[in-house]
Amino acid sequence: MPHTPMSDANRLIARLREAVVRYEDLGRRLADPEVLADVDRLRSIAREHSDLEPLARAAGRHLKLLDELAQARELADAPDVDPEMAALAAAEVEDLETRTAAEVETLRRLLLPPDPLDDRPAVVEVRAGTGGDEAALFAADLYRMYTRYAAGKGWDVEVVSASEGTMGGIKEVVFIARGREAYGLLRYESGVHRVQRVPETESQGRIHTSAATVAVLPEAEEVDLEIDPSDLKIDVFRSSGPGGQSVNTTDSAVRITHVPSGLVVSCQDEKSQHKNKAKALKVLRSRLLDRMVAEREAERARQRRTQVGTGDRSAKIRTYNFPQSRVTDHRIGLTTHRLDAILDGDLDEVVDALRLAGIEERIEAETVDVAS
Numbered sequence: 605m606p607h608t609p610m611s612d613a614n615r616l617i618a619r620l621r622e623a624v625v626r627y628e629d630l631g632r633r634l635a636d637p638e639v640l641a642d643v644d645r646l647r648s649i650a651r652e653h654s655d656l657e658p659l660a661r662a663a664g665r666h667l668k669l670l671d672e673l674a675q676a677r678e679l680a681d682a683p684d685v686d687p688e689m690a691a692l693a694a695a696e697v698e699d700l701e702t703r704t705a706a707e708v709e710t711l712r713r714l715l716l717p718p719d720p721l722d723d724r725p726a727v728v729e730v731r732a733g734t735g736g737d738e739a740a741l742f743a744a745d746l747y748r749m750y751t752r753y754a755a756g757k758g759w760d761v762e763v764v765s766a767s768e769g770t771m772g773g774i775k776e777v778v779f780i781a782r783g784r785e786a787y788g789l790l791r792y793e794s795g796v797h798r799v800q801r802v803p804e805t806e807s808q809g810r811i812h813t814s815a816a817t818v819a820v821l822p823e824a825e826e827v828d829l830e831i832d833p834s835d836l837k838i839d840v841f842r843s844s845g846p847g848g849q850s851v852n853t854t855d856s857a858v859r860i861t862h863v864p865s866g867l868v869v870s871c872q873d874e875k876s877q878h879k880n881k882a883k884a885l886k887v888l889r890s891r892l893l894d895r896m897v898a899e900r901e902a903e904r905a906r907q908r909r910t911q912v913g914t915g916d917r918s919a920k921i922r923t924y925n926f927p928q929s930r931v932t933d934h935r936i937g938l939t940t941h942r943l944d945a946i947l948d949g950d951l952d953e954v955v956d957a958l959r960l961a962g963i964e965e966r967i968e969a970e971t972v973d974v975a976s
């Protein structure tokens with residue numbers, strides 16, 4: 605069957621009607637005594653009802669406009685209508701057509717199903733790249749930026765492992781951010797972050813360029829994938845980091861190698877070997893899940909030339925230019941001169957723009973799927 609604008613319009617209207625019916629049904633179920641007596645069921649229904657509310661309200665308004673448009677067209681096309689009345693009806697048709705068309709893209713965004721991974725905790729890995737001590741200092745800046753952003757969202761942050769550099773820098777840090785939409789909000793931070801500034805050790809005032817890499821993974825659950833214990837090589841060793849006598853004199857640190865993939869995870873943050881092993885397994889499982897997701901997104905990118913959600917860890921995504929107080933995200937062409945605020949954790953402007961770009965890509969991908 606050919607793909608036509610009319611079939612798209614009819615499909616959109618049908619989905620809007622389904623959303624309104626579902627929202628009203630959920631509202632009735634929230635008043636059901638059986639639901640009210642089941643806390644878990646009540647919480648689940650209330651969450652879905654709340655999530656669906658923006659779409660249901662927008663859909664209701666749009667369907668009402670479509671009804672008004674149909675009535676105005678009928679009046680404008682009536683053979684025996686007064687010419688002056690017909691002219692007024694024609695003007696109303698034009699106005700209503702403009703208003704309904706303007707709403708379509710917003711409705712398509714609202715109709716996109718949420719990514720089931722968006723509400724997962726985010727496993728964030730920040731590593732110093734090229735640039736020596738300056739890169740380690742920049743990695744520490746990024747770590748501080750993300751933890752302040754997390755604090756502003758009311759999330760909990762758990763450090764899995766950290767390797768400090770000199771001068772207060774960080775060679776590598778892995779932490780988990782837990783809270784509503786943690787992964788959904790941080791997922792587009794993956795990639796190479798570049799900084800341009802005059803290092804404290806630079807005596808001649810020259811601007812240096814260095815980099816740090818960020819990887820953001822959805823925390824994996826055991827149901828996501830099963831790891832065969834025989835595929836793991838587990839080594840224990842003495843912690844080399846700070847933490848007191850008991851940490852440094854016992855073999856509490858754990859290194860886990862996933863032999864089939866070659867992935868290696870170390871953890872020495874806890875005094876207990878058991879706790880370090882549990883943390884390392886959690887990160888390993890998340891990296892394996894992330895690899896699956898990245899492969900899937902890379903395939904979509906090859907098919908549709910997407911620019912935001914490819915999961916490419918080697919791509920330069922953002923530049924922080926200190927002399928100009930400028931931050932530029934190269935994927936979406938966003939430039940802002942609020943560098944200090946962003947490094948202090950005020951990431952909403954950048955995160956919101958990236959999420960919107962990601963949504964637009966999903967809309968385009970959905971259109972391609974329907975057309976094919």
